[in-house]
Amino acid sequence: MGVRSRYGDRHSKRKQNIVLNSLIGIVLAVILVLVANIFFFGDSPEQTVSQDQQTAQSDTNEESNSSEDAVTSDEADSEDSESNNSKSADQDSTDEESAEEDKTKEENKDKEKEDKEDEQAEQKPGEPNLEGPWEPVGTSQSKSENHASSYDKGSVDWNEKLRAVESVTGFPPEDMVVHWLGGNGGPQKSKATVSQKGVNDTKYYVELEWVDEKGWKAVSATKK
Structure with a gap:
């Protein structure tokens, strides 16, 4: 065991x-x-x-x-x-x-x-221009707003008015008969009645207006 x-x-x-x-x-x-x-x-x-x-x-x-x-x-x-x-x-x-x-x-x-x-x-020389338009003719006067219109024959202002009339009628002042040139309802407005020397009895009625520093210019024109 x-x-x-x-x-x-x-x-x-x-x-x-x-x-x-x-x-x-x-x-x-x-x-x-x-x-x-x-x-x-x-x-x-x-x-x-x-x-x-x-x-x-x-x-x-x-x-x-x-x-x-x-x-x-x-x-x-x-x-x-x-x-x-x-x-x-x-x-x-x-x-x-x-x-x-x-x-x-x-x-x-x-x-x-x-x-x-x-x-x-x-517009030929000597030929009227009644229709316009017209331009100021220029001036040798003092360029101021105190322009004084003059109706003394032969004065600067008088002669410049006639030049403005010439721009309408076509003939120069020496060939122009001035029947009347005077005031036209204001100090800076004028009216002229003119005719041409030795031609006929046709008269031109031209209204003018002063333009400061530029001179006179035609604003209307008729003839009779």
Whole structure:
């Protein structure tokens, strides 16, 4: 009995040692596998795929944002350019209209001047011009608003009145018979009745008006 008991105990311990050694071997094998996965493979494939997808999505978002920013910037530049072009076009149009208006005014002035010159040229020496228009004949008197009309024969003011009458009748004062020259309803207005020497008895009635700094001018004329 004693020998069998000792043999049984020894056999039982050997089995236990085998089991423990097997368990320890399995644990070590699992640890080695885990360590190998960590060192050689890093993160798990699923995590790697997930991270790659996140990175790709981030890059796509950045490209999309960059593209949108570029489009917005291009649109803003386009709007600024169109606005500047529109302002420039408006300014050019305004300048052209202003230049055209100035040109038209100058042309009208030149035409009026030419018309007056033509009318004056049409009046031949000695030929009456009863229709007008008439211009002031000029003056050598003091250019002030205090002009005093004079009816003294041979005075400066008298002679300038006759020059204004000449612009109507067409004949000079030395060929003129002055029947009457006097006031006509105001200190700066006169009226003359004249005829031409040695021609006929035709009389001309001319109303005159003083223009400051420019002299006398005819304002109406008739003949009988």
